[in-house]
């Protein structure tokens with residue numbers, strides 16, 4: 001009997017409990033849907049040059065977005081002055097002048113454009129002189145910041161420097177992410193070989209043979225060229241670009257495919273080397289200075305300075321000093 005009584009009461013209690021739980025859950029869901037709905041109505045996505053910024057729509061229907069976030073996407077410098085309660089969005093040009101120095105990123109391994117001399121621990125070369133002249137024109141000092149070819153773009157985008165200078169090839173893949181100045185030098189990819197092999201390598205076909213050994217540095221246009229054009233020759237990646245001409249001279253590798261200007265430079269100083277096809281290179285390229293996207297005031301100032309350098313023959317003088 002006791003057992004019968006117990007089984008009769010249980011379904012009623014269980015039913016009531018389930019009803020209470022379901023009721024609470026449903027009312028919570030309705031409440032949270034209402035909350036989400038009002039949140040999503042207030043939050044706005046602002047697209048600036050392809051970057052998504054999170055904003056809020058205020059009660060008067062205005063879109064509120066962080067000034068810092070917008071400035072950053074537009075390549076501008078954003079500062080907050082608490083004393084005057086002011087947000088300042090300025091061109092990098094103004095920031096550099098106010099800061100008193102320009103930060104120039106450079107690889108330091110590409111003669112005659114940029115070379116970090118281990119004896120003096122100073123950068124030297126064509127573009128190092130050019131950077132000093134640019135700083136002088138702006139009335140500021142120059143700070144050189146070492147970068148590498150594989151990390152050049154990453155370092156620029158991380159704002160480690162204002163501009164990169166030092167034998168940088170103008171390439172669309174870089175222009176998509178940053179901004180190039182006008183060109184200042186033209187060159188082409190050509191082979192640096194041993195002088196005794198002068199008659200052996202007269203075309204790309206002569207070089208792209210399975211018995212030929214090519215040395216290439218990573219991350220730049222040399223490597224891009226080798227990847228695109230060399231199918232049969234043996235390719236060794238040499239981390240330090242400065243070691244490859246010596247490896248060619250000493251017979252460790254047979255060929256370095258590089259910029260004709262660099263090939264001519266090494267052949268001039270080492271009589272074991274020869275700059276083949278430098279008057280008829282495999283490609284046509286231009287060098288330029290690389291800086292951040294979006295800041296037209298800064299870009300105009302760099303291009304203006306370069307026009308002056310061309311007009312007054314200063315680039316020509318740098319070529320005479322470093323290249324010819």
Ligand SMILES: O=C(O)C(=O)C[C@]1(C(=O)O)C=C[C@@H](O)C=C1
Nearest residue numbers: 110167168169220221222241258
């Ligand atoms: O990437 C570039 O823009 C360069 O021109 C740099 C680069 C390269 O192509 O790897 C050019 C020649 C030097 O031997 C080293 C670096």
